[in-house]
Amino acid sequence: MIVAEQKPLDEIRRMIAPYEKILILGCGTCMTVCGAGGEREVSLLHSALCVAQARDGDGTQSFLEYTVKRQCDFEFLDVLVDRVKEVDAILSLGCGVGVQTIAEHFPDTPVLPGVNTTFMGAAKEWGVWDERCAACGDCRLAETAGICPITRCVKGILNGPCAGSKNGKCEVNKDMDCAWILIYERLERLGQLEKMRRYYPPRNFRTIPRPRRIVSKAAVNLGGNDG
Amino acid sequence: MYPAGIDVFRNYDSSAVKKASFDHTLMPPCQAACPLHMEIREYVDLIAQGRVMEALQVIRDGNPFPSICAYVCTHPCEEVCRRGQVDKPIAIRALKRFAVEFGGDRMIRPEAETTHEERIAIVGSGPAGLSAAYYLRKLGYPVTIFEACSELGGMLRVGIPKYRLPREILDIEVQRLIQMEIEIRTSTPVISLDLLFKMSYKAVFVTVGAHQGLRLGIEGEESPGVVDGATFLREVNLGLKPSIGERVAVVGGGNAAIDAARTALRLGAREVKILYRRSRGEMPAEPSEVEQAIEEGVEILFLVTPTKIERGDGQLGLTCIRMELGEWDASGRRRPAPIKGSEFQMDFDTLITAIGQSPQIPDDFHLRIGRGSTIRVDPITLTTNREGIFAGGDAVTGPATVVQALATGRQAAFRIDEYLQHRYPLVGKDEREALTGDLLPKTIELIRRLNRIEPPILSPQERAKEFEPVELVYDWESAINEARRCLRCGMGAEILFQDKCATCLTCLRVCPYHVPYLDDSGTIQIPADQCQACGICVAECPAKAIVLRKPQDRRHIDEELNHVLKSAAQSKFKPLIIGFCCQYGLYGTGALASLWRKAKAGIWIAPVLCVAKIETEHILRAFQIGAEGVFIAGCGQEQCAREDTAFWALQRVEKARKILQQIGLEPQRLQAFNLYPSDEDPANALDEFTEQIGELYLASAIKQEVKT
Numbered sequence: 001m002i003v004a005e006q007k008p009l010d011e012i013r014r015m016i017a018p019y020e021k022i023l024i025l026g027c028g029t030c031m032t033v034c035g036a037g038g039e040r041e042v043s044l045l046h047s048a049l050c051v052a053q054a055r056d057g058d059g060t061q062s063f064l065e066y067t068v069k070r071q072c073d074f075e076f077l078d079v080l081v082d083r084v085k086e087v088d089a090i091l092s093l094g095c096g097v098g099v100q101t102i103a104e105h106f107p108d109t110p111v112l113p114g115v116n117t118t119f120m121g122a123a124k125e126w127g128v129w130d131e132r133c134a135a136c137g138d139c140r141l142a143e144t145a146g147i148c149p150i151t152r153c154v155k156g157i158l159n160g161p162c163a164g165s166k167n168g169k170c171e172v173n174k175d176m177d178c179a180w181i182l183i184y185e186r187l188e189r190l191g192q193l194e195k196m197r198r199y200y201p202p203r204n205f206r207t208i209p210r211p212r213r214i215v216s217k218a219a220v221n222l223g224g225n226d227g
Numbered sequence: 228m229y230p231a232g233i234d235v236f237r238n239y240d241s242s243a244v245k246k247a248s249f250d251h252t253l254m255p256p257c258q259a260a261c262p263l264h265m266e267i268r269e270y271v272d273l274i275a276q277g278r279v280m281e282a283l284q285v286i287r288d289g290n291p292f293p294s295i296c297a298y299v300c301t302h303p304c305e306e307v308c309r310r311g312q313v314d315k316p317i318a319i320r321a322l323k324r325f326a327v328e329f330g331g332d333r334m335i336r337p338e339a340e341t342t343h344e345e346r347i348a349i350v351g352s353g354p355a356g357l358s359a360a361y362y363l364r365k366l367g368y369p370v371t372i373f374e375a376c377s378e379l380g381g382m383l384r385v386g387i388p389k390y391r392l393p394r395e396i397l398d399i400e401v402q403r404l405i406q407m408e409i410e411i412r413t414s415t416p417v418i419s420l421d422l423l424f425k426m427s428y429k430a431v432f433v434t435v436g437a438h439q440g441l442r443l444g445i446e447g448e449e450s451p452g453v454v455d456g457a458t459f460l461r462e463v464n465l466g467l468k469p470s471i472g473e474r475v476a477v478v479g480g481g482n483a484a485i486d487a488a489r490t491a492l493r494l495g496a497r498e499v500k501i502l503y504r505r506s507r508g509e510m511p512a513e514p515s516e517v518e519q520a521i522e523e524g525v526e527i528l529f530l531v532t533p534t535k536i537e538r539g540d541g542q543l544g545l546t547c548i549r550m551e552l553g554e555w556d557a558s559g560r561r562r563p564a565p566i567k568g569s570e571f572q573m574d575f576d577t578l579i580t581a582i583g584q585s586p587q588i589p590d591d592f593h594l595r596i597g598r599g600s601t602i603r604v605d606p607i608t609l610t611t612n613r614e615g616i617f618a619g620g621d622a623v624t625g626p627a628t629v630v631q632a633l634a635t636g637r638q639a640a641f642r643i644d645e646y647l648q649h650r651y652p653l654v655g656k657d658e659r660e661a662l663t664g665d666l667l668p669k670t671i672e673l674i675r676r677l678n679r680i681e682p683p684i685l686s687p688q689e690r691a692k693e694f695e696p697v698e699l700v701y702d703w704e705s706a707i708n709e710a711r712r713c714l715r716c717g718m719g720a721e722i723l724f725q726d727k728c729a730t731c732l733t734c735l736r737v738c739p740y741h742v743p744y745l746d747d748s749g750t751i752q753i754p755a756d757q758c759q760a761c762g763i764c765v766a767e768c769p770a771k772a773i774v775l776r777k778p779q780d781r782r783h784i785d786e787e788l789n790h791v792l793k794s795a796a797q798s799k800f801k802p803l804i805i806g807f808c809c810q811y812g813l814y815g816t817g818a819l820a821s822l823w824r825k826a827k828a829g830i831w832i833a834p835v836l837c838v839a840k841i842e843t844e845h846i847l848r849a850f851q852i853g854a855e856g857v858f859i860a861g862c863g864q865e866q867c868a869r870e871d872t873a874f875w876a877l878q879r880v881e882k883a884r885k886i887l888q889q890i891g892l893e894p895q896r897l898q899a900f901n902l903y904p905s906d907e908d909p910a911n912a913l914d915e916f917t918e919q920i921g922e923l924y925l926a927s928a929i930k931q932e933v934k935t
Contacts, residue, residue, distance in 0.1 A: 009889035028770060033731035038769035040844070044886075047847035052890040054851060067727075067770075126736040 001122070002030040002095045003129045004115040006041065009048060012091065015112045016049075019088035020060065024049075024114070025080070025102070026067030027094035034129060036115045037093025039067040045093070045114065071098025074105045084109050137212065138203055143195055145186035150203075152179035158200040251776040253662040253717030253755055257304035257319060262634035265289035267304055267319055268715060274322055275710035276810040276836070277703075283330030286323060291361040291633060292400045294332050295354070295383060297324035298392045298696070301482075301513055301628045309716050312666045315679035317713050321698070324682070325706040333399060339407040342367030345429035345647045349373065350417045353381025354629045355434040355620030357404065358636025359643070364407045366644050371428070372409060375416035377465075379404075381436050382621070383629065385461040386483070388490050389694040419591045420616060430643045433592065433602065433611070434620035434636070441583040443478065447536030448580075452543050456487040456581025463490050472576020473497045476545060478533060479581035480510040483626070485517060487579045488525045492691050499525045500573075504532040504550050509560045519697060522687040530563065534570065536578065545573045586622040594618065599625050608652055609639050617643055662717035664756035673740045674759065677868060680709040711811055711868045718780070719758025720765050720773050722751060727772040734764035734773060739870035761869040762840040766879070780836070784845050787833040792852045800829030802855035802924035804917060807841050809861035810834045811868075830917065837861065838899075839872035846883040846897065855927075856920030858913070860900040893923055 006012075016022050024042050032038030042065045053059030064083060068076045071094035084090065089110040092099045095117040103111045119131035134151045140158070141148060150156045154172045160180030164171030168181045187193050257267040266285050273282035286293045300320050308316030326332075347363055349356045352374040360370045378384055379401045383392060405411065417423065423431050440455025442448060454469070456479065462469050475491040477484050480503035488499045501520075503510060506529045510517060521527065528547075535546040549569035552561035585600045595612040597603035602611060602618040609617045619635035621627055645652050666674075683699045684690070690697045701709065719742075722728050730751055734743040742757045743764065753764075753773070762780070765773045774781050784807070795803050833849070835841055838861035849857045859880060864873045877899060884894040898916050 009886065028727060028729055032729040032769045035731075035733075035769045038729070038731075039727065039771045040769045040842075043771075044844050044847065047844050047851055048886045048890065051847055051850045051886075051892075054853070055890055055892065069726075123732070126733065 001033055001120065002097070002117060003034045003119050003121045003131070004031060004036040004095050004117045006036050006045070006093070006115050007113070009052065012045070012112075012114055013049070013052060016061065016089065016091060019110070021062050021064070021087045021089075023080075023083055023087040023090045024063055024065045025071065025090055025092045025094065026065070027071040027092075027098050028067055028069040029072075031094055031098075031115065032067075034123075035127070042067055042093060045091075071095075072101050074101055077102060077105045080106075136203070137208060140200070140203075143198075143200065144183045145190060145192065145195075147179055147183045147186060149179050149183065152177075152182070158203060250659075250778055251721060251723075252659070253776070254659045255662055255716040255718075256307040256309060257317075257716075259661045260303045260307045262303070262628075262631045263289055263637065265304075268713065268718065270326060271317060271319065271322055271710045271713045272715065272836075274326055275707055275713065277707055278810075279326050279330040282326040283332055283335075286326055286330075287332075287335065291358045291637065292354070293323060294327045294396050295392065295400060296320070296630055296633070297327045298396060298698075299383075299387055300630050303628075303630070309666055310712055310714055313671050313674045313714075314676045318679055318681060318709055321682040321701060322706060322710055324698075325701040328700045329703070329706075335403075337361075337365070337403055337407055339364045340367060341369055341408075343369075343647070345369075346371065346427060347430045347432065347643060347647075348417075348423045348426075348428040349432045349434065350420075350423075351381060351434040351436055351620070351622070352376075352379040352411075352413075353434055353436045353620055354383055354632035355636040355639070356381065356432065357383075357400070358633040359432050359434070359619070359639045360404060360409050360636075361407070362637050362640030363643060364404075364409050366640060368644070368647075370409045372404075372411050373415050373417045374411070374413045377414050379411060379413060381434075382438075385438075385464045386457065386486075387629075388460065388464065388486050388493075390489070390493065390690065390697050391486070393696050418589065420593070420613070424615070429615065430647060431616045432639050432643060433588075433594070433616060433618040433622060434632075434639075435586060435588065435622045437584045437586040437601075437621035437626050439585050439587045439600075440580060441585060443533065443580050443582065445534055445536065447538065450536055450538040450543065452538065452576065453536060453578045453580065456483045456579050457584050459487055459579050460490060463494065468494065471496055472542075474542075474575045475499045475577045475579065476533075476543075476573070476575045477501045477579045477581055479503065479583070480505065480512060481581065481583070481626075482512045482516065483584070484579075484581035485512045485520050485525075487581050489520050489523060489691075491577070491579065492523055492525060493694055496577075500575075501525060501527040502531045502533060502547065503527060503529055504563045505552065505560065506530055509552075519684070519687075519690075523691040524687070532563070532565070533578075534565075541576075543575045543578055545575055545578065547571055547573060584621075584626045586625070588622065601625055608646075609635070609642050610646075615646070617646075662756055664754075667757060670740055670742065670757045670759075673870065674714070675868065675870060677708075677712045679712070680705045707811075715760040717755060718775065718777050719755055719760040720753050720762070721755065721776055722753060722772050723774045724770075724772040725750075727770045729770050729772075731769060733767050733769060737763050737767050737875070739763065759869060761872060762837060763871065763875050766840060766842045766875070780840075784833065784835055784840065784842075785848075787835070788845065788848055788852065791831040791833050791849075795829060795831050795853070798829045798831075802829065802920055803853055804830045804856040804858070804920055805849040805852075805854040806830060806832050806858045806860060807835050807838065807845070807849075808832050808859075809838050810836055811862065835861075837867070837869065837872055838876035839869065841876060841879060843879045843882045843886070846879065847886065850887070850892070850896075855924045856896045856898070856916065858898040858900060858916060860913075863901055895919060896923060 024046055026037050026039050026042035046063050046065050066083060070076050084106050089112055090102055091112045091114045092102055093114040099111055099113045120133040121129050121131040124130050131151055136150055149160060153160060154170055161178050165178040165181055168178055170176045170178050184196060187195055255268045258264055266289055270282040270285040290296055302320040304319050305316040310316050346369045349360050349372045352372050356372060360372050363370050380397050383397055420431055438457050440457045471491055471494055473496055475496040477488045484501055488501050491499050530550040531547050532550055533545050534548050537544040548565045550563040551566050553564045554562055556562040588594055588596060588602055595603045602623050604611050604618050604623050609619050611618050617639050619639045620632045642652060682701045684697050740759050743751050743753045746752050762775060765775055791805055838859055846857055859876060880897060880899050884897055888894050900912055
């Protein structure tokens with residue numbers, strides 16, 4: 001799931017400063033799960049902005065709030081049409097994908113990001129999130145016992161551990177596990193240590209041509225013969 | 228400042244608001260078990276908040292004579308109380324007594340207006356009759372009570388000993404009925420019901436009770452010195468002092484037997500033995516009464532029954548036989564059978580037989596009589612074989628409890644009303660879904676054990692001498708602590724907006740009782756029979772999909788904040804400080820109220836029911852409506868009856884502080900008091916806090932001036 005954190009209030013206030021009427025828009029999927037932009041955060045931000053404005057004593061901004069099921073699919077955004085007409089800008093608490101979908105869908109209204117989309121990860125426990133995937137497009141998890149060295153090793157090396165591994169921890173951060181030690185231990189447990197002995201040639205480190213696109217629908221010719 | 232945009236459901240359209248304002252609470256087992264279906268959970272909760280007068284109001288709404296029930300109710304509610312699965316049930320009856328005494332029940336004067344012409348006669352003034360009279364009068368009918376005895380009360384007066392129900396309590400209730408202009412005719416036995424109709428009564432409710440003692444059916448039962456329990460208690464309760472000698476035997480194992488034994492003790496008997504043919508486990512008498520009787524010196528011989536009584540030189544020779552328990556019978560108890568050759572002899576001065584009672588219905592009533600000489604009625608409409616005649620109470624059921632009689636009386640009142648107004652009986656309306664299912668062992672393990680606090684009772688030596696009430700009333704603190712043990716069954720959290728749930732698992736992770744779970748289809752379920760209604764998941768759910776089942780719980784804090792906003796606007800005290808104070812325990816019982824009256828600043832209290840229900844948003848809203856400082860005061864982790872509440876309250880305080888800092892407000896404007904057990908007096912801490920806020924307020928005021 002996509003994990004994000006809310007931008008500092010200062011930054012948000014600077015972003016919205018030019019606008020009078022702002023729609024704070026939450027997202028009911030990833031941003032709700034990671035606690036950065038669900039309905040609760042939307043109304044909390046609303047309250048925080050109101051308090052901040054009241055404290056400065058010169059505010060004239062007003063806010064609307066709404067949370068859609070998912071900002072990254074434009075069908076969900078149709079319910080917003082009337083609300084968007086009323087406002088000067090949309091402050092989206094969706095991830096970067098959501099913000100861009102909104103921008104495409106509402107070409108005449110400025111969209112501002114309320115969160116910093118940070119990584120793809122999983123919850124370790126309540127309130128703690130860890131990065132797990134870099135979306136490199138070339139998955140090697142079968143060879144590394146289901147532990148991704150690209151994401152979890154600071155250096156992202158494919159043949160580890162490096163000399164900086166000490167007592168199972170990384171030289172960069174002593175609280176962080178060395179991903180390659182974790183890989184070794186898990187391979188040992190699975191009885192697949194021979195995978196450690198192999199040399200993995202370097203991945204294709206050429207810049208990924210962006211934006212990527214996946215097309216799953218087939219090009220079907222409706223006219224004429226299928227064969 | 229800002230227009231008060233305080234509306235919990237500002238995201239939703241009106242249909243969602245409607246959905247959210249719906250009462251989804253389930254009927255708790257205590258209420259389901261109570262014949263009167265009293266709102267026990269509600270009044271216990273009010274007592275826990277120290278709101279005794281409101282608690283009494285709730286009690287009075289469901290019970291015509293709460294003070295009587297407070298003394299003598301057999302509390303079937305306590306048997307089914309789910310707290311009993313954890314440790315011991317809530318002392319519901321004792322709490323009711325507390326509410327009745329401290330809430331000022333004596334001062335309440337019920338009023339009634341006559342809105343109907345049809346006169347109704349009530350034959351018999353036991354609890355069922357009095358209850359029917361009360362409700363019929365409330366419905367606006369002229370009511371007359373006919374009582375054969377010289378005083379009202381039926382079994383309440385002649386059956387229940389004074390040490391269990393002080394007569395002044397009964398007199399107060401009778402007095403109230405007189406104030407409600409109910410006509411009372413004592414010493415007026417009704418011989419014929421036809422006569423009543425001739426006297427222009429339109430409906431008759433027959434509640435003559437069951438006063439006829441059952442006979443043992445053994446040789447020598449006619450001897451002088453043998454008396455049945457009902458007669459014995461009646462004589463004593465009407466002020467006679469029958470001479471019973473020094474050695475008294477009571478046969479039977481019900482409440483009447485225990486009452487007779489304890490009464491005999493108070494009349495001066497030195498040796499009182501109860502003979503019961505089964506063992507203690509099968510005894511129908513109230514266990515605490517049995518306990519108290521034994522403490523007072525009553526001896527109970529189990530598995531013993533008399534077979535013959537011989538009268539000789541002033542005393543009774545009793546031949547008894549030992550019994551053993553055999554097969555299970557229809558009553559769910561094991562049938563006792565005599566052991567051959569185990570006869571033995573005992574001597575007594577008096578033998579009291581208390582093995583049961585049956586009604587005695589005059590033949591001239593022309594009512595159809597069923598099993599055990601009881602009147603046969605339709606169980607729903609309470610109608611008899613004769614038109615316009617209804618019956619209820621012990622005369623219909625055989626000996627039962629006071630609360631059952633009160634319930635029948637109420638039922639009769641409504642049925643008679645329907646009969647007279649030619650309406651179809653409204654049966655089983657607005658019945659809520661009942662909470663079923665026991666607590667799971669894993670939930671029980673996580674619920675904090677809290678000792679049941681019993682009300683003080685007189686020492687056995689003191690009480691065995693006279694007819695003073697045995698049980699005393701709770702003091703304030705014990706009552707509140709006892710009431711706080713309530714598990715608030717059926718009031719828990721539910722996912723009201725399933726479509727909003729992102730299945731983020733927050734509820735599952737934060738619940739201190741591990742109640743929410745993922746079902747096989749990957750949906751979160753919060754089983755109502757396990758939830759402890761602490762409200763933590765409600766305040767944490769990032770999608771705001773979870774609510775508490777009771778609508779008041781959902782809106783409570785927002786409403787209180789609105790209230791503060793309105794009152795604070797008129798206040799000249801500055802700076803404004805808003806305190807969220809838990810109403811349970813210390814902060815709810817006036818300790819804090821006296822504090823804030825003294826304070827110089829304008830301190831406004833938003834009462835909350837447990838700090839775990841305060842959301843970060845609530846704190847921010849307090850600042851939004853202009854508070855210079857905000858504090859949260861609640862029980863520490865140790866005092867709260869629920870788990871983790873202080874932890875979560877502090878989590879939210881921290882979150883709010885971070886936001887305040889970003890806004891440019893000093894984080895010390897927000898304080899939490901006594902969330903951790905400390906030796907510090909909350910009063911001092913609060914004083915310091917108000918001073919600090921005062922300084923900050925001045926500082927910011929100066930800043931403002933400089934700016935302008």
